[in-house]
Amino acid sequence: MRRQKSGVFFHSTQACFASLLLVFFAACGQEQTFTNPIRDGADPWVYQKDGSYYYSMSTGNGIAVSVSPKLTEQGTPVQVWKAPETGWNRASIWAPEIHFFDGHWYIYYAAGKEPGTPFIHQRSGVLKSVGPDPLGAYEDLGMLYTGDHYPDPQSIKWAIDLSPVTIQGQLYAVWSGWEDNQPTDKTPQHLYIAKMCNPETVCSNRVKLSSPDQPWETGGPLDLNEGPQVLSQDGETFIIYSTRESWLTEYRLGQLKLKEPGLDPLDPDNWVKSGPVFEGTEQVLGVGHCSFATSPDGSEHWLLYHSKKSAKPGWDRDIRLQPFSWDASGNPVFGVPVPAGMPLPLPSGETE
Template sequence: MKKYIGTVLLLMALSFACSSESVDDSETNTQARTTFANPVWDGADPWMVKQGDEYIYCYSQGNSIILSRSKFLTQLGERKAIWRAPASGWNSNCVWAPEVHFVDGHWYVYYAAGVSGPPFIHQRTGVLRSETDDPFSNYEDMGMLYTGDNPDDPSSNVWAIDMTVFEHNGKLYAVWSGWLEQMDTDATPQHLFIQEMENPWTLKGTRVSLSSPEESWETGGPLNLNEGPEALLHNGQVFIIYSCRESWLVEYRQGMLQLSNPNGNLLDPSNWQKHGPVFEGNDKVYGVGHCSFVKSPDNTEDWIIYHSKKSTTPGWERNIRMQPFGWKADGTPDFGTAVPGGKEIPRPSGELELEESIND
């Protein structure tokens, strides 16, 4: 995800070792069919969406964007590189945090990229569109989105990453993390913006500043960030779960914006209430951030997929975790406590039965 200039960059060269204790084979075989343990795989900025009976997982690898599709939430499946950055141009490097969304019969990938870095001051947001309704089909480059304050002047575009989109009351909205104005240093605070979309590859009107790092639980470190926004829709309510504090530190955590009046104006900042932190690390799980949400195979459970740091050392060595979550009496999400690595978690509801039916 985001990189921060200065001495912190030197820490990225550190390596991490993993070990596990052996257990009785019979116990392993039994648990393998009923439980799993975090972390599930390496990576960062996990985006997963359920389409029909498949889980589509999207991630960047180098300067490529990869999709996986699987019948199982807890396992990656068939993989395909659906896009590789061009050799030159605005999106030739630093491909970060892609998401894939199914809108009006096509898959759209939103990703951040820049012409170079560090310093990472060139990041903008691009869009890809699938040729068909198959996520593994070819993709057309729809270009760069304008995420500044003057759409009539493309040269005035402003740094933007972590874009997500969602539909509400018949309208399509984009939410992303960006700067108030273009800067020549990546040690710049990040804010959340929202904007209506004309279509999945065109923003409509001008951006609205939705959230800034102002609360005590989202400030206090060397660089104040609001980033990684993700929409969570439930029973007519709209929530935006986002990451705050510094992505390279153990204090990285999740905040929440709640739409006060779901039938009101989403572009009115006063219609959103901020809560937090709603999900954070502990003495065994470090720096939880940038999540996505899916249903279990039988659609009876809600799951959060997120990344965490591999150690307490500042840096961006991370892995992917997942766990079920519930809902409070007031209708807000209850993410509970981050489950320590190695602790057995029941497999998502319906996954075991699905595996058995496939193997029959």
């Protein structure tokens, strides 16, 4: 259940946190500012490479990519792929992520063979750029394996939010999925991990890493874990994920941490859960589905996430950006969501 907070204390905490951010950046010579939200949309994804930020997003019934030197401005989206008229991925294109491996760009996304509810057909797929241009043509490489009887394609299970991650030099896929395919989308979601042999192939059975089993993950109409993103710092590995219902104000972030560097990430006992590590306030509602980047000069860590525009149930959301820090134990500290309209210093190295 959502914890109740004293209004006076809570607003004071928000104000103090935002003031500390301004003081910190002022001390670093940062004077130019921006305000949240930075744009409409949901499921924000950014990939940082060679001084540029690459953003991917659903657009119509396809996927668009944009390139920008700034974290606060995504640039002009260019549609790079349109869903086919028939097939498993013709509808409901969700949460695309763009990544770069071995001279090619890859886009990982979820889609279904039928539009609209119930969303029971969602599977994960991957696109590969034909050449080195992230805004150029992409080849559809098909559905990724997300089941329990590799490599039987008939055993593939419902899967969304798949993200490729490198842990200790090995490539893995992490995603949100169902234990079994069901005739209703009112089905609990769990976090899974599997080994990848290359950027276009999941080549092992899935392993369940997390279920919504903590008090701060439950209490609503549907328990879920989704949107996993790996965050690494000083040899430590974290999976930051979203929990509670995405269409409600209680949407928030939880954390899995690999207990020690070098442990096998495919062993669920090697991960420890904590949370919530980031949750909404009376002014910023339903925060979740994040991604991470550093400032243009590499000196700061930034959190990109979406939030609800109103308390009304639904998926009308906008995208926000704010810095985060690390504690003495090496854990990320995301702080409190900064209210809309409150000035934040531009990421270090970014100028208007």
